[in-house]
Amino acid sequence: MDKIHIRHQIINNCNYRCPICSYEGEEIPEIMGGCGMNKTLLSDENVISLMEEVVNIVGSNNISYAITGGEPTLRKDLLIKMVKRLNDLDIEDIWLNTNGFLLNSEYLDELKDAGLKHVKITISSMDFLKYAKAIGYQGNISWAKKALKKVLYNTDCCIENGLKVDINIPLQERINDSYEDLEPYFNFSKRGVLVKVLVLEPSGWKGFPKRENYIPPIDVHDFLKSMGGKKISDFDFSRGGLYEFDTGNNEKVTIAGIYFCSPADAKNHPYAGRSFLVTSDGQIKKGMWGDEGKTKLKIEHTTVLERQLRSILN
Ligand code: SF4
Numbered sequence: 001m002d003k004i005h006i007r008h009q010i011i012n013n014c015n016y017r018c019p020i021c022s023y024e025g026e027e028i029p030e031i032m033g034g035c036g037m038n039k040t041l042l043s044d045e046n047v048i049s050l051m052e053e054v055v056n057i058v059g060s061n062n063i064s065y066a067i068t069g070g071e072p073t074l075r076k077d078l079l080i081k082m083v084k085r086l087n088d089l090d091i092e093d094i095w096l097n098t099n100g101f102l103l104n105s106e107y108l109d110e111l112k113d114a115g116l117k118h119v120k121i122t123i124s125s126m127d128f129l130k131y132a133k134a135i136g137y138q139g140n141i142s143w144a145k146k147a148l149k150k151v152l153y154n155t156d157c158c159i160e161n162g163l164k165v166d167i168n169i170p171l172q173e174r175i176n177d178s179y180e181d182l183e184p185y186f187n188f189s190k191r192g193v194l195v196k197v198l199v200l201e202p203s204g205w206k207g208f209p210k211r212e213n214y215i216p217p218i219d220v221h222d223f224l225k226s227m228g229g230k231k232i233s234d235f236d237f238s239r240g241g242l243y244e245f246d247t248g249n250n251e252k253v254t255i256a257g258i259y260f261c262s263p264a265d266a267k268n269h270p271y272a273g274r275s276f277l278v279t280s281d282g283q284i285k286k287g288m289w290g291d292e293g294k295t296k297l298k299i300e301h302t303t304v305l306e307r308q309l310r311s312i313l314n
Helices: 044-058 076-088 105-114 128-134 141-160 179-190 220-226 263-268 302-312
Strands: 004-009 063-068 093-098 118-122 164-170 194-199 230-235 237-248 251-259 275-278 283-286 296-298
Touching: 004 044, 044 063, 044 076, 044 275, 044 302, 063 076, 076 093, 076 105, 105 141, 118 141, 128 141, 141 164, 164 179, 179 194, 179 251, 194 220, 220 230, 220 237, 220 251, 230 251, 283 302
Parallel strands: 004 063, 004 275, 063 093, 093 118, 118 164, 164 194, 194 251
Antiparallel strands: 230 237, 237 251, 275 283, 283 296
C-alpha cells in the first residue's frame, strides 16, 4: 500500500519573512509586517484531538506525519506534545519542517525525548548577506547574520545528536543559483545530511508569493547538471533525482534535486490522492503543496471528517 502523506500546519506565522513563502497556500496574517497570530488558530488541546482523530481514521500504518507552518517551533509546548503523542500512536515517520532558528540544544533535547528523529531545516544561503535577502531581512543585516550563525549551530546540534537531518535550499534567483552558492553545502553532505535543492512554483494564497521572487521555472535536472552534477538515481518525486558531485581528491558528494509542481500540475504529482493538509484553523485541504485544493473542508464532527478524508484519498 502506498504511503499517505499528512502535513499538519500548526501555525500560520513565522519569525522570518521569506519572499517565497507559500504558507502552505494559507492566508498570511499581517503579511510581511506585523507578527499577529491568526485568531483562528486552534488551541493546543484542539490540535492534538484533531490529530488523534485523523490518525484514527487514516490508521497509523504507512503514513508520514509532517509538522509544519509557518514556523512550528514558535508553538513550543504544542510541538513537544504532538511529537510525543504521535510516537505513542506508533507513527514511525514523523518530521518537523523548520527554519532552525529556535531549535537550540535545550529545545532539541525536549523534542528528542518526546521522540523526534527527523528535521528538515531550510537554509537558503550560507552567505549572510544572501541569507538576509532570502529571509526578508535585508533591512537588518546584523540580525540576519546572527540568525544564520544560530541556525548553523542548531543544525550542528541536530546532527551531533543523531537526528536525521535534511537541509532544504529553495532556489531563488541571484541568491543561491550558482555553483559557489551550492559548494558550501557539500560539507553537510559529507556528514550524512540530505541536502535538497528545491525548485518551487508560486502556489500560495491569492497568488502570493509573486513569480518575480522565484528563479524562472527551470528543470531541476538541467540546473544541477549545469553545476556539474551527474544524476545517479531518481529520488522520491518523479521530476527530481539524486546527483553526484565530484569535489576533487577522489571525493564525491550527493545532492538531491526536487521540483514541486504548481497547482495546475498537482494531479500528476506522485503524491496525488495520497496527501492532505490539516490547516492551522482546523480544516482539511486536499494536496501536498500550496493551493491545490482551494476548497477547505470544515470539520464539524468525526463522521464528517471521515467522509472528507475518504473523498480526498484514492
Ligand atoms: S522560514 Fe519557512 S515558514 Fe518562515 S517565512 Fe520562510 S519559508 Fe515561510
